[in-house]
Amino acid sequence: MAPQQPSSMEQQSGELCEPESEEGPKQGPGPPSDQVHPVAHDAPDGGWGWVVLVATILVLALTLAFPSCIGIFYLDLQEEFQASNSETSWVPSIMTSVLHAGGPLCSVLVERFGCRATVMFGGVLSGFGMAVSSFSHSIADLYITTGVITGLGFCFSFQPAVTILGHYFVRRRPFANAMSSTGTALGLSTLPFLGDYLQSTLGWRGSFLVLGAVLLNCCVCGAVMRPVRPRKPRKSKVEAISNGPIPEGAKGCMLGIFQRLASSLRKHMAFDLFCSNPRFRVFSLGITWMMLGFVVPLIYLVPYATAHKMDPSRAALLLSILGFVNIFVRPPVGLLFSLSWFKGRHIYVFSAALLLNGLSNSICCISASFSVLLMYVLTYGLSMSVVGSLMFTVLMDTVEMSRFPSAPGLLSIMESVTLLIGPPLAGILVDRTDQYTYVFVACSITVALSAVFLMVSFYWLDSRDAAQKNGTPASGSPAKPAVSLTKDCQYSSVPTDGDKTNNPSSEAEKITDA
Numbered sequence: 001m002a003p004q005q006p007s008s009m010e011q012q013s014g015e016l017c018e019p020e021s022e023e024g025p026k027q028g029p030g031p032p033s034d035q036v037h038p039v040a041h042d043a044p045d046g047g048w049g050w051v052v053l054v055a056t057i058l059v060l061a062l063t064l065a066f067p068s069c070i071g072i073f074y075l076d077l078q079e080e081f082q083a084s085n086s087e088t089s090w091v092p093s094i095m096t097s098v099l100h101a102g103g104p105l106c107s108v109l110v111e112r113f114g115c116r117a118t119v120m121f122g123g124v125l126s127g128f129g130m131a132v133s134s135f136s137h138s139i140a141d142l143y144i145t146t147g148v149i150t151g152l153g154f155c156f157s158f159q160p161a162v163t164i165l166g167h168y169f170v171r172r173r174p175f176a177n178a179m180s181s182t183g184t185a186l187g188l189s190t191l192p193f194l195g196d197y198l199q200s201t202l203g204w205r206g207s208f209l210v211l212g213a214v215l216l217n218c219c220v221c222g223a224v225m226r227p228v229r230p231r232k233p234r235k236s237k238v239e240a241i242s243n244g245p246i247p248e249g250a251k252g253c254m255l256g257i258f259q260r261l262a263s264s265l266r267k268h269m270a271f272d273l274f275c276s277n278p279r280f281r282v283f284s285l286g287i288t289w290m291m292l293g294f295v296v297p298l299i300y301l302v303p304y305a306t307a308h309k310m311d312p313s314r315a316a317l318l319l320s321i322l323g324f325v326n327i328f329v330r331p332p333v334g335l336l337f338s339l340s341w342f343k344g345r346h347i348y349v350f351s352a353a354l355l356l357n358g359l360s361n362s363i364c365c366i367s368a369s370f371s372v373l374l375m376y377v378l379t380y381g382l383s384m385s386v387v388g389s390l391m392f393t394v395l396m397d398t399v400e401m402s403r404f405p406s407a408p409g410l411l412s413i414m415e416s417v418t419l420l421i422g423p424p425l426a427g428i429l430v431d432r433t434d435q436y437t438y439v440f441v442a443c444s445i446t447v448a449l450s451a452v453f454l455m456v457s458f459y460w461l462d463s464r465d466a467a468q469k470n471g472t473p474a475s476g477s478p479a480k481p482a483v484s485l486t487k488d489c490q491y492s493s494v495p496t497d498g499d500k501t502n503n504p505s506s507e508a509e510k511i512t513d514a
Contacts, residue, residue, distance in 0.1 A: 048168070049165075059158055062215055075306060089427035106159045114227060115167075123157055127212045157218045162180065196316040199312075288418050297361055
């Protein structure tokens with residue numbers, strides 16, 4: 001099933017265009033093995049792919065880890081705009097939500113312009129958003145500049161970077177994915193130091209301006225992500241328009257637009273898969289539930305520590321330690337759980353790590369001292385490494401690889417809703433109680449319950465499938481009656497596949513008799 005993933009991904013991105021149509025006539029007289037594995041020539045599993053891997057790590061460090069570092073400027077933004085906790089928390093929540101919700105739009109851009117151009121465009125957009133944010137006059141301005149514009153730029157950068165990495169690696173793809181996942185940890189370990197230094201020397205406005213320039217490095221990373229094969233002009237849409245009936249008038253034009261929109265939604269968002277695949281439905285609901293409290297502690301950790309008189313540099317050090325834990329834990333975790341023994345058990349390891357992650361938030365309720373928060377960061381970082389390494393692995397186990405490119409589109413839309421409302425709800429809780437500890441208690445309960453939901457649901461689905469496979473009737477289904485036949489009883493029946501296998505001459509006898 002591994003060779004099917006790049007072929008489906010190349011339909012999504014347009015970077016590898018119709019390998020069969022280009023090389024099919026040339027390879028016709030050749031050996032059949034070239035046709036069975038057409039991806040071997042397209043994905044080098046090395047060479048320039050290592051450069052693309054390093055570029056992907058840097059892109060993930062600059063994009064996925066950035067919203068968590070907004071907490072460094074949390075108190076400055078509150079004092080500057082006289083905003084409450086709930087109003088200020090909308091800034092990172094909008095950024096994180098748009099980062100995930102823009103997935104389908106990013107897929108359309110990748111299909112039209114390719115991965116390299118989309119990553120570079122995302123770098124320009126995110127850098128522009130942060131630079132304009134330094135001139136904001138109200139908290140509502142930050143919602144648009146820092147939240148929407150910068151978040152959309154992050155989405156346009158990180159998703160094509162992960163996609164192009166799948167084109168360059170097939171045999172070594174688990175290792176490449178495990179290494180690329182360290183990009184988020186690299187950003188968590190370095191951006192807090194940079195943000196704290198800039199905040200102490202330039203203030204939040206100067207820091208946002210410099211960070212906008214730093215985000216332009218995504219353009220440099222995107223420039224090295226050259227396509228494995230030069231792109232060809234797509235002819236399918238043109239042929240479909242020319243061969244199909246051309247609508248006339250404004251009504252026909254609107255009908256054509258809606259048809260193209262519906263076709264794009266079917267391609268990039270797996271609504272039918274959500275309805276027909278119970279495992280994907282359970283996993284999507286569980287991840288959406290999890291995101292309600294999964295990233296909130298990262299946003300409120302620094303404000304919680306500084307509110308209890310901890311030095312801001314030591315509070316930023318906690319986030320950096322969290323990043324270093326992910327850097328050292330994620331690669332061996334990715335290699336460990338790629339062993340064959342864990343096949344079919346990834347969801348249970350994922351759920352157990354998620355349960356530990358949720359329960360670890362209650363450690364913050366003990367005290368706000370550096371030693372207690374350090375113990376929390378180590379526990380949270382260890383469980384976060386396992387969750388981050390296994391999330392897409394579980395998704396690949398849940399859906400068929402031919403439908404995998406469309407599955408993250410719907411999942412990102414669903415989780416963006418809870419990512420949007422999670423931090424503001426936590427801000428309201430802080431405003432009402434004047435205590436940050438209630439936020440960590442709420443996150444602990446939310447994430448732990450989502451882990452229990454995933455574990456119990458998948459255990460029930462596995463038990464049901466095992467019962468059906470062993471022939472045990474499921475609950476509520478009538479048992480098949482036992483039939484005893486006498487020696488003189490003669491009957492005729494349509495042979496099944498097993499009958500054909502056991503007695504291959506039975507089918508031939510029926511044909512000759514007819």
